[in-house]
Amino acid sequence: MTKVQTSIILVHYKYPKILYNCIDSVINCSQRASYEIIVVDNSVNETLKIEINRKLPRVNYIKSTKNLGYGGGNNLGARYARGKYLFFLNPDTELKPRALNNLASFLENNQKAAIAAPNLIHENGKIFEHIGTADLTPARGVVALSFLNKLFPKSHFSRDYWLKTLPKDKLREVGAIPGTAFMIRKNIFERVGGFDEKFFLYFEETDLCKRVKELSVGKFKEDWKIYITPRSEVIHFWFSKRRRSDKLQKIFERSRFYYFKKHYGSLTAIFIEIFARFSKWHVALFGTLVLAGFLRFYMIHELMPFIGDFAWYYLQARDMILTGKIPQVGIPSSVPILRQGALWTWILAASLWLGNFNPVSGAFLTASLGVLTIVGVYLLTTKWFGKRIGFIASAVTSVSPYIVTFDRIPFQTALIFPMTTLIAYSFWKVYLGERKHYFFLGLWLAILFQFELAGFILFPIILVVFFWQRIKFRPQDILSFLSGGVIGLAPFIIHDIKQGVYIQTAGFLAWFVGKVVEGFLSILTGARGGLVFAPAIRYLKEIVFAPSATISLILLAGSLVYCLKLLIGKAGFTYKFVFLWLVLAFIGFLVRGVYSQAYMPLLFLPIVISLSVFFNLLIEGNKTLGIGLLILVIIGNVSYFYNQLKNPQGTTFKQQLEISEYIVNEVAEKNYKLVYIGPNDEFEAGDNHWEYLLWWKGKEPVSKAEEKIVIVEYPNTLGSQYKLIRDYGYVKIARFRSD
Numbered sequence: 001m002t003k004v005q006t007s008i009i010l011v012h013y014k015y016p017k018i019l020y021n022c023i024d025s026v027i028n029c030s031q032r033a034s035y036e037i038i039v040v041d042n043s044v045n046e047t048l049k050i051e052i053n054r055k056l057p058r059v060n061y062i063k064s065t066k067n068l069g070y071g072g073g074n075n076l077g078a079r080y081a082r083g084k085y086l087f088f089l090n091p092d093t094e095l096k097p098r099a100l101n102n103l104a105s106f107l108e109n110n111q112k113a114a115i116a117a118p119n120l121i122h123e124n125g126k127i128f129e130h131i132g133t134a135d136l137t138p139a140r141g142v143v144a145l146s147f148l149n150k151l152f153p154k155s156h157f158s159r160d161y162w163l164k165t166l167p168k169d170k171l172r173e174v175g176a177i178p179g180t181a182f183m184i185r186k187n188i189f190e191r192v193g194g195f196d197e198k199f200f201l202y203f204e205e206t207d208l209c210k211r212v213k214e215l216s217v218g219k220f221k222e223d224w225k226i227y228i229t230p231r232s233e234v235i236h237f238w239f240s241k242r243r244r245s246d247k248l249q250k251i252f253e254r255s256r257f258y259y260f261k262k263h264y265g266s267l268t269a270i271f272i273e274i275f276a277r278f279s280k281w282h283v284a285l286f287g288t289l290v291l292a293g294f295l296r297f298y299m300i301h302e303l304m305p306f307i308g309d310f311a312w313y314y315l316q317a318r319d320m321i322l323t324g325k326i327p328q329v330g331i332p333s334s335v336p337i338l339r340q341g342a343l344w345t346w347i348l349a350a351s352l353w354l355g356n357f358n359p360v361s362g363a364f365l366t367a368s369l370g371v372l373t374i375v376g377v378y379l380l381t382t383k384w385f386g387k388r389i390g391f392i393a394s395a396v397t398s399v400s401p402y403i404v405t406f407d408r409i410p411f412q413t414a415l416i417f418p419m420t421t422l423i424a425y426s427f428w429k430v431y432l433g434e435r436k437h438y439f440f441l442g443l444w445l446a447i448l449f450q451f452e453l454a455g456f457i458l459f460p461i462i463l464v465v466f467f468w469q470r471i472k473f474r475p476q477d478i479l480s481f482l483s484g485g486v487i488g489l490a491p492f493i494i495h496d497i498k499q500g501v502y503i504q505t506a507g508f509l510a511w512f513v514g515k516v517v518e519g520f521l522s523i524l525t526g527a528r529g530g531l532v533f534a535p536a537i538r539y540l541k542e543i544v545f546a547p548s549a550t551i552s553l554i555l556l557a558g559s560l561v562y563c564l565k566l567l568i569g570k571a572g573f574t575y576k577f578v579f580l581w582l583v584l585a586f587i588g589f590l591v592r593g594v595y596s597q598a599y600m601p602l603l604f605l606p607i608v609i610s611l612s613v614f615f616n617l618l619i620e621g622n623k624t625l626g627i628g629l630l631i632l633v634i635i636g637n638v639s640y641f642y643n644q645l646k647n648p649q650g651t652t653f654k655q656q657l658e659i660s661e662y663i664v665n666e667v668a669e670k671n672y673k674l675v676y677i678g679p680n681d682e683f684e685a686g687d688n689h690w691e692y693l694l695w696w697k698g699k700e701p702v703s704k705a706e707e708k709i710v711i712v713e714y715p716n717t718l719g720s721q722y723k724l725i726r727d728y729g730y731v732k733i734a735r736f737r738s739d
Contacts, residue, residue: 006035006104006183007083010091011073013042018091018237023056025094033102035087036060041078042067047159071195071204078186078194082366087183089234096121096233103183103232105657113182114212114224115386117177118232119168127168128236128564132228135175135213136206138268141260145284146274146275147220163417169230175213176227179205181234188212188224196262200254202250208264213631214346264657265593281387285378285394293400294376295641296367296407302409302654303645305603306364310411311688318357318692328414328495329504331685334596340493341450344412357651357696361408370407374398380425384574385616392630393612399637401644402542411450419448419457424577424605427462431573442481447538453508454599457588464584465577471595525582537588539600545633546640553635554606559614574609581606605610651730652715659731660693663709666725666733674701678713687711709718712733 008026012019023037037062041048050062064076074088085104089095097117106116120128134140143149143157152158159165163438166172182205192211196202256276260269266572278286309646312331320326330340355361374397376435382390397403406414423444441462448455486493492504501507537549544552563571563579582603588598651659654728674694676687693702701709712718714730722734 004034004036004083006100007038007078007081007186008035008075008087008089008100009038009040009077009081011040011042011070011077012048012091012369015091017320021087022091022093022095023059026089027094027731029097029100031487036082038062038077039078040068040073042069042073054487068202069197070202070727071199072197072333075194075197078189082295082709084186085183086186086189088179088181088616089238090180092237093181094235094237095729096235096248099232099234102229106227106229106231107183107185110225110227111172111223112223113227114188114215115177115182115209115226116228116232117228117414118181118234118372119228119230120178120180120236121233123235123237128314131168131178132163132172132174134163135210136161136259137259137274138264141256142271142275145256147271147278148275149527150280157286171227171229171231174226176209177228178208180686184208184212188215191215195421198258198262199255202252203259204255207259207262218677225677247350253332254539265633279387281382283392285375285464288394289371289374290389291638292371292404293367295399295404295638297364299410299645300367300641301651303411303648304360304653305391305407305409306359306403306656306689306693308683308685308688310362310409310645312328312685312690312691313345313412314347314352314359314362314410314692315688316345317352318695319348320345321353326357328491328498330450337503338453339504340412340453341447343447343450344415345414348410359410359692359696361395361552363408366410366414369414369418370403371419371532373407376418376421376425377608378604380421380428381612382430384609389612389616390618392615393608395630395634396611396615397604397610398520399609399634399641400543400604401637402539402600403545404641405542406601410569413598413601415451416448416455416598418603419451420602420605423448423458423462427465427577428573435474435480438477438480439484442484442486443486443488446485449489450491452598452602454589454596455602456508457585457602458581462585465573465580466575466579469573536589539597539608543600543604544611544635547636555611555614559610562614562617563610578606582610589615614687650725651728655728655731656679656689657697659728659733660697662726663694663711664697664699667707667709670701670707671702671705672707673703673705675710677710677713677716681716708736710736 008416010022012212020040023039024470026035026037037058039052040062043065044732049063051063052059060080062076062080064073068076068209079084085107087100103116103118107113110116117132120131122128133144140157140161143152143155144161148155149158161172163172187378190355192208192215194208196207199207209226212224212226213221215224253273253276257269258271260272276552299443309331316330327342327345330345349367351361351365352358355364377397378394381393404418406417423441426437426441426444428595430441438542445455445459445462448458480511489505495504496504526722537553540556541549541552544555560579560582567579579696585603585606615626615630617626618629674687674690676690678686680686691701710722710733712722712732712734718724718732719733720739721738724734
């Protein structure tokens, strides 16, 4: 049998054409020493063996039982190798003349060299920027493998790790070589136990080099060297051109963590991962979240909005905690026979219980959910459109005055935005064929319906997109969807069963159909005017760019036109969904004839996404203009909202607390009846905010008592039958005159 000097090992996976090109370059490479080629097939391609035996009979083909990864595949090949040297070579390469021979000669002539690697070059002959590194230590890992490397590329740790000062046209000693192509003495490879197969891909060569350099006899290191020689060159094609997929990124992260865990311990590995997994977009997102948190929590204990409708749920949640009775329905909607869901009561009750019934605990809850929603929007839009649009969406959401205002309100409307984000995510997963999300889609839609009955409008929107995209489904998928819906609507269903009247379930559908018919008749007969657009324009201004309605409408119009252009150009699922969401929802509200503030959170997500896509278009067309306009919107909205907080209109929450304390002290131990004259005093819940605060401060009013305390809120005025006892500006405290 011919003595073999070098065993060339190639691990194949899925791309035979690339493999054949690489083998051809090996065969055509001018060689003086003998070699063998070993191909380890990690793929499921059953025809590769036949093709290799027919085309390349000198190649030793080895079929693995499964995809062993880079290290496992090379270990398998090494077990069949007969050469003195092992040359591990990626298939997406091409050897330049004498590349193999020069590496073997180098090891022959340098007996302390354990590993030798070639210069990796691009197709145009340019040497790769990063070939080989110093030893990978925790300090170098924190800087060189994280966003800090881009922020501080000239730092000591980064410069040393990437060996930036070493000339690439000279022989150089390194701490680790790239796994793309390198030659190692077989006896050394066997002594260290080969590749660690726990590295499926990435960092296995770094680990191998570290173990080679740590080889010792007794207490003394053997001092083996690792080199890159410019006399040997290999063209590397594939990885220089393709983007790392999400799956490969996860493999990369797992291998990086395992490397540091193996050599430096779990705590060190965790610490490094915290830095390494942060990209510039994560840093930008973190900054955005800090800004978002500031806007949502700043002075919230003094400026939290607190009105009767909000306090209706507070009183229901209080009673739920104190009595243990769990309600199934919430506050009456604009159609009194229909009620919102009680789910917000349950959530609020948990917050009040933890916060010792402090009213601000509800606002802390919604503000926190608002910040979490920004993370959700970032993740969703990043998946749909990429990281830049994801960041823009998070920035727009963080500073939108209208969105911030809703996040500071301790009311169920604050949960509409996060629920629509979950709905969009699950619908996208349904589109991708993940059938378990039929259940979640039904569940999220039903829960949204509990928070706001108008959320029902998303059902027909999703239905239109569903059939437009021709999403395939099975009968069991529909059952799964309905199961999620039933669970989400369970409180309504239980309530209707107890009452024996199915108002919340069947009654709502009858009302919905009636309003649609009524709305279209009004439009056709001319009875419906354009007044419905007036509040919508005001709300949209507050969402997009509060300082200017004109700029807001221009940005919105531009984003809608761009989305429409993409649709004409046969854009995919995401653009269809966002565009139809905006257009059909707006038409639905127009038909309804009412444009309530509570409806707007249903449109937050499509508005934010369409704006972000449009901003990205502007940035791609003119970077200065696009970024400048985005910064203008961010600064303008932050300044606008901050000024609103600094100059609050009406009675602040801090003043409400002071007034409540005064009344409790004024009545002392007496029972008293509260008479409320102010906004919404015609509704049962009109004075609920005062009722809750007075209870929390220690003296709740009763329905019948001789002592009467009158609260008059602006714009109402104090009548002659009342005697003023305390004037707080927007709020006046009085008693009935006795004379």
